[in-house]
Amino acid sequence: MPSLNPYLSFKNEARPAMEFYQSVLGGDLEVSTFGEYEGMVQDPNENDLVMHSQLTTPDGFVLMGADTPTGMEYRQPAGISVSISGDDEPQLERFWNGLxxxxxxxxxxxxxxxxxxxGMLRDKFGIDWMVAYSPAS
Structure with a gap:
């Protein structure tokens, strides 16, 4: 079965951003750096930047992210939000307060x-979020 997952782009902030999302949402975070794969960056100073990361939460959320190396154009996210919704109000409020x-x-x-x-917010990494609580019918 296919899945649809947000993939967030950052400029040198992917690791702290993804660690922040892990602290808010819980789960397991996997991180691969450009330096782990030969020839992935032209500037050795970028070896520690995140080539790919994936946060998989206990709720089944999958959030991915990466840094944009110097050789690629970086555009700050605009016109899109990551949305979390459900019927567990205390949990959604915790997510809101954390984000x-x-x-x-x-x-x-x-x-x-x-x-x-x-509610809608922009987190400290410039990512827009929407949090929606709908009581169970």
């Missing part, structure tokens, strides 16, 4: 006109 640490609130995690709870 917003050091970031900024775009829309408070509060009761929207359609019910439940919803």
């Amino acid at each position: 917003v640490e050091g970031g900024s609130v775009t829309m408070p995690f509060d009761v929207p006109p359609w019910g439940g709870r919803f």
Whole structure:
């Protein structure tokens, strides 16, 4: 069965970002660096940058990320958000509180006109998130 997973691009911040997401969401983080694979970067100073990382959480989330080496164009993410939703309000509130640490609130995690709870934030690494709580029917 195929899966759809967010893949986040960073400029020299993939490791601290992915470790931050692991601290918020839990799970296992795998990290590979450019230096582990011969010829992957032209600047040896970039050997420790993240070529690929994958966070797999106990809830079944899979979040991937990597650094963009100097030889490739980096564009800061825009026009897209990572969304977490569900019916476990305390868990979603914990995710919200963790993700917003050091970031900024775009829309408070509060009761929207359609019910439940919803909020939007930009985390300290510039990634936009939406958190939505919908009570179980």
